[in-house]
Amino acid sequence: MKNRWLEIIMMILSTLLFLLVVWALLEHVNLFFLVLLVLVICLEITMITLVEKQRKAVVQQNDEIASLKKQLADEREEEATMLANVSHEMRTPLTTITGLAEGLQYGVMDGNEKRSYDLIKEEADRLTRLVKSVLSFERMRQGTVGNQPEEFNITLLISELTEKLWPQANSVGDEIQNRCETDVLVYAELDQVERILINILANAIQFTKNGIITISAKEVAGEAHISIADTGIGMTTEQIDKMWHRYYKADPSRTVKGESGLGMSIVRELVKANNGSINVTSKVGVGTTFEVILPQKAK
Numbered sequence: 001m002k003n004r005w006l007e008i009i010m011m012i013l014s015t016l017l018f019l020l021v022v023w024a025l026l027e028h029v030n031l032f033f034l035v036l037l038v039l040v041i042c043l044e045i046t047m048i049t050l051v052e053k054q055r056k057a058v059v060q061q062n063d064e065i066a067s068l069k070k071q072l073a074d075e076r077e078e079e080a081t082m083l084a085n086v087s088h089e090m091r092t093p094l095t096t097i098t099g100l101a102e103g104l105q106y107g108v109m110d111g112n113e114k115r116s117y118d119l120i121k122e123e124a125d126r127l128t129r130l131v132k133s134v135l136s137f138e139r140m141r142q143g144t145v146g147n148q149p150e151e152f153n154i155t156l157l158i159s160e161l162t163e164k165l166w167p168q169a170n171s172v173g174d175e176i177q178n179r180c181e182t183d184v185l186v187y188a189e190l191d192q193v194e195r196i197l198i199n200i201l202a203n204a205i206q207f208t209k210n211g212i213i214t215i216s217a218k219e220v221a222g223e224a225h226i227s228i229a230d231t232g233i234g235m236t237t238e239q240i241d242k243m244w245h246r247y248y249k250a251d252p253s254r255t256v257k258g259e260s261g262l263g264m265s266i267v268r269e270l271v272k273a274n275n276g277s278i279n280v281t282s283k284v285g286v287g288t289t290f291e292v293i294l295p296q297k298a299k
Helices: 003-028 031-105 113-141 154-169 190-206 237-243 263-273
Strands: 150-152 175-178 185-188 213-218 221-229 279-282 287-295
Touching: 031 113, 031 154, 154 175, 154 190, 154 213, 154 221, 185 190, 185 287, 190 213, 190 221, 190 263, 190 287, 237 279, 263 279
Parallel strands: 175 213
Antiparallel strands: 150 185, 213 221, 221 287, 279 287
16 A cells, blocks of 8 residues: 555656646746756655665565574474484483393393393494484585585496395385386486485385385486386375475384484485485375486586
8 A cells, every 4th residue: 555655646746747847848937946846856756766665675674584583483493393303212212221231230131131132232223323314414404415426327226226125125015126228327426326215215115015116217308317106105295295304204103113204304405415306296095206316417
């Protein structure tokens, strides 16, 4: 409404200025008087214009401040959630280790010493994985991860990973199908790309039982497109959106013990670090498809 009134005033003043000039020319008005009127009206128009610009600048600044406040609040909430989740994830293995250690100390684990040591080792490994995931994610988020890209054949890497993860898939009745038909080159950090694919494949195995997981790679317009599709439980649109959040678990009841929930957050950061992109499509009860797009030449 305020903008509308300013526009009307500007139109009136501009029209008035035009009419005054025409009138002065027709009536041969004193030149000094004419110049004075023109200057007064121009001054009014200039002041209104400056006030409007200042108002818009203030509104824009307030919007930016509000956006920054919201961003800061979201970051604080995310940090608080992270600390709460880390504390929760660490509490269980620490409690288990403490209980087993006390049992061994006071000799109440007779006949079960080996199993107790095995459990302590498992829980210690769980803590190690959690700490590594947190540190790795934070390093990537802060841009402190070194990146040494090179050209390599993604098809060979996929063959190696398919063979490596076959026992894990087979244990839950899954079949991994390698559908790469030709060699496809990628320009990226080999270790990081391997970690990206392992995370996605492990996720597919985790949420697919007695199903099929297919992986393929092809060249499209100078880019490598790697597709990983499963016939698992699938995800809703909301779950896909939240999947990239730290510590989000789409189905906690089916999450492997010791997993931190940072896997997909790390995947996204690694893809970004290698100048790539990642797309996800999914349908509940049908399955999920991840498409990772990576460059074939230096950018």
